[in-house]
Amino acid sequence: MQKATLTILGCGSALPTKRNFPSSQILEIRDKQYMIDCGEGTQIRMQQMSLKTSRLGHIFISHLHGDHCFGLIGLISTFGMLNRTADLHIHAQPDLERVMSSQLSYFCTELPFKVIFHSFNPNHHTLIFEDRSVSVYSIPLKHRVPCCGFLFEEKPRPSNIIKEMIDFYQIPTFRIPKIKQGEDFITEDGEVISNSVLTHQAVRPKRYAYCSDTAYSEKIIPIIKGVDCLYHEATFMDDELVRSKQTLHSTAKQAAEIAKRAEVGRLILGHYSARYKDHEPILEEAKSVFENTFLGEDMTVFEI
Amino acid sequence: MQKATLTILGCGSALPTKRNFPSSQILEIRDKQYMIDCGEGTQIRMQQMSLKTSRLGHIFISHLHGDHCFGLIGLISTFGMLNRTADLHIHAQPDLERVMSSQLSYFCTELPFKVIFHSFNPNHHTLIFEDRSVSVYSIPLKHRVPCCGFLFEEKPRPSNIIKEMIDFYQIPTFRIPKIKQGEDFITEDGEVISNSVLTHQAVRPKRYAYCSDTAYSEKIIPIIKGVDCLYHEATFMDDELVRSKQTLHSTAKQAAEIAKRAEVGRLILGHYSARYKDHEPILEEAKSVFENTFLGEDMTVFEI
Numbered sequence: 001m002q003k004a005t006l007t008i009l010g011c012g013s014a015l016p017t018k019r020n021f022p023s024s025q026i027l028e029i030r031d032k033q034y035m036i037d038c039g040e041g042t043q044i045r046m047q048q049m050s051l052k053t054s055r056l057g058h059i060f061i062s063h064l065h066g067d068h069c070f071g072l073i074g075l076i077s078t079f080g081m082l083n084r085t086a087d088l089h090i091h092a093q094p095d096l097e098r099v100m101s102s103q104l105s106y107f108c109t110e111l112p113f114k115v116i117f118h119s120f121n122p123n124h125h126t127l128i129f130e131d132r133s134v135s136v137y138s139i140p141l142k143h144r145v146p147c148c149g150f151l152f153e154e155k156p157r158p159s160n161i162i163k164e165m166i167d168f169y170q171i172p173t174f175r176i177p178k179i180k181q182g183e184d185f186i187t188e189d190g191e192v193i194s195n196s197v198l199t200h201q202a203v204r205p206k207r208y209a210y211c212s213d214t215a216y217s218e219k220i221i222p223i224i225k226g227v228d229c230l231y232h233e234a235t236f237m238d239d240e241l242v243r244s245k246q247t248l249h250s251t252a253k254q255a256a257e258i259a260k261r262a263e264v265g266r267l268i269l270g271h272y273s274a275r276y277k278d279h280e281p282i283l284e285e286a287k288s289v290f291e292n293t294f295l296g297e298d299m300t301v302f303e304i
Numbered sequence: 305m306q307k308a309t310l311t312i313l314g315c316g317s318a319l320p321t322k323r324n325f326p327s328s329q330i331l332e333i334r335d336k337q338y339m340i341d342c343g344e345g346t347q348i349r350m351q352q353m354s355l356k357t358s359r360l361g362h363i364f365i366s367h368l369h370g371d372h373c374f375g376l377i378g379l380i381s382t383f384g385m386l387n388r389t390a391d392l393h394i395h396a397q398p399d400l401e402r403v404m405s406s407q408l409s410y411f412c413t414e415l416p417f418k419v420i421f422h423s424f425n426p427n428h429h430t431l432i433f434e435d436r437s438v439s440v441y442s443i444p445l446k447h448r449v450p451c452c453g454f455l456f457e458e459k460p461r462p463s464n465i466i467k468e469m470i471d472f473y474q475i476p477t478f479r480i481p482k483i484k485q486g487e488d489f490i491t492e493d494g495e496v497i498s499n500s501v502l503t504h505q506a507v508r509p510k511r512y513a514y515c516s517d518t519a520y521s522e523k524i525i526p527i528i529k530g531v532d533c534l535y536h537e538a539t540f541m542d543d544e545l546v547r548s549k550q551t552l553h554s555t556a557k558q559a560a561e562i563a564k565r566a567e568v569g570r571l572i573l574g575h576y577s578a579r580y581k582d583h584e585p586i587l588e589e590a591k592s593v594f595e596n597t598f599l600g601e602d603m604t605v606f607e608i
Contacts, residue, residue: 040378074344
């Protein structure tokens, strides 16, 4: 089975630092790549990691602050030079297309692929995209500008049929796909063989939530309840609680509080303020509330 | 005396690589900083080098390909967050202001400083800027889009007056500035003391030329004749001569040929195609024509 992985390209905040580029990450599920946010330097990080992106078709932009979208024009431009032909879909608030249009029409006149914008309302929790592998939902966040996170839900995989049962009940090949989808089997004698006898259940589908940028918001808890992995911003530590409230960002402790209450599998922190040279104390702060916490860092890969 | 230095932030070509960001550099003369080109990630390189830019007032953009200007919006945005108050002057072709206007008005609404665009015609060799320290001239280049390099000429410094002469001829203090500018001194007895007796000549003013992107063009030779330092693009090596002609870029050999014919002090190469993992052969090729050649690399500093 293919694993789901999260590749963090950048997890700094507005001011880049020696170690962190602005926000961008790639979620890989069932051999497809989904990019979330695209700060300046995203394509550089991809080069530095030798990341192939032929399976990247969709980019999701959380909000229209520069550190989450300034890398788009360079990425698109480079895809053009690399002769990409597959459509590139950008899911974002409607303003992005308008703001980028003059750039695209000036710098990307002869792209060998289409850039297709899909807009959504970040204030509603709604399904904004789905394909055969995943459903993507918006998660309304609490920030200085309209902003939302994204919940990626892998679609259920078909069950695995037990080979011995095919032989035992002499199941014809054409029935197998239906059984994998959950159907029972009726023998020539009219006996109903329950699906649960015939199949092993497939691996539980993965769920991943990205929440950046946001102030502490309990409203997101029901949406992200029980996800396997939560990436939650932790711009500040608890000693900067006042500043975090002013700027509508979260502290590490608050991120952990959300993780704990939402009973998530694991918490990954990111979007660190440039003031923190050492990230270990950020981790310690979060771990005091939610043990299964990890520091996101640029160019690290997590298994979901 | 303050030295003139060139800090290379990025010297890759259109596709960034593991080692090279797109084009950007900072020339520092007499305590002022002048940025040339501003590819994606310029502000990141500045952070990585811990570069202070309070003395940066002017940015010169050679041409409107993304790898020479996509970093502007992030840089301006960051200057805003850092509460810069000094005006920022951008010298570029007129299209840039138009293309950037929607971005600036969306992402940089409350900048605490002004961004002032100054346009020039890249097809003419002309004075495009001067202050008390330097004159900057355009150098028309030969590329797929209108493009020019920049010639920075430091203004002559005042001569240094010889202290012993002040005492010997009892020169009054108020005459000293004029003598430093080259005036002779007339004693009370009417004797004319030649300026050359009274002063040491100041250090010869520095001249630096930036030529990227360009095909081999002998037309630039009279303009850059005898500069102390020439940065010339060397996108390809001689084995890609055909490709260099098609794309209107230069080979390392051609860059060296220009340096040799223009009798420059030293040549710095850059704008390497991503295909060259090892840059040493590029250097070797250029050195076979012009010995005093150096490889530009990201985050290196040259004394001019």
